[in-house]
Each structure stands twice: as structure tokens, then as C-alpha cells.
Amino acid sequence: MKGIQFVVNEAGEKQAVLIDLAEWGELWEDFYDVLVTHARQDEEEMSWEELKQQIELVRGTLSQNTIN
Known part of the structure; x- marks a missing residue:
């Protein structure tokens, strides 16, 4: 097959x-x-909202107290 070795x-x-x-x-x-x-x-799933909150935490735009 051409391009495969x-x-x-x-x-x-x-x-x-x-x-x-x-x-x-x-x-x-x-x-x-x-x-x-x-x-x-097999990784744990999370909602879009949870993911956005984690990203905001990493960026420092959301305080830990805001999360339930």
C-alpha cells in the first residue's frame, strides 16, 4: 500500500x-x-455547566464559594 510501511x-x-x-x-x-x-x-462524565465552572475556577474568574 503506497505511503504505508x-x-x-x-x-x-x-x-x-x-x-x-x-x-x-x-x-x-x-x-x-x-x-x-x-x-x-471510562472517565467520569460531567455536564457542560460543571465543565464551564471548572474552567472558570482555573482561570480565576469564579470563586470557590459560587459552586454548590
Whole structure:
């Protein structure tokens, strides 16, 4: 496959892959997004309002007393 190279071990088994991002960059981004989504599937969820409050706390625009 053009733009794809496999790295193999001494036994000829595929160990890694090199991807030409100029040719396959968009596909790689899609694949990477799936990997990130899978890795984060067990993370705690929060509402949009909770996220905004946390961002404001980090930025220092919301006092700790404002949060329930």
C-alpha cells in the first residue's frame, strides 16, 4: 500500500507501522480520534455547566464559594 510501511522483527512479524501523513493524514486523524475516545470511555462524565465552572475556577474568574 503506497505511503504505508511496516516495521517487522527478525521473524518477519509486523511490529509497527509508518504512515505517510501527507498521503494518509486525514485517515490517521480519524483513527487517532477513535483511539482517544476508546481510552477515555471510562472517565467520569460531567455536564457542560460543571465543565464551564471548572474552567472558570482555573482561570480565576469564579470563586470557590459560587459552586454548590
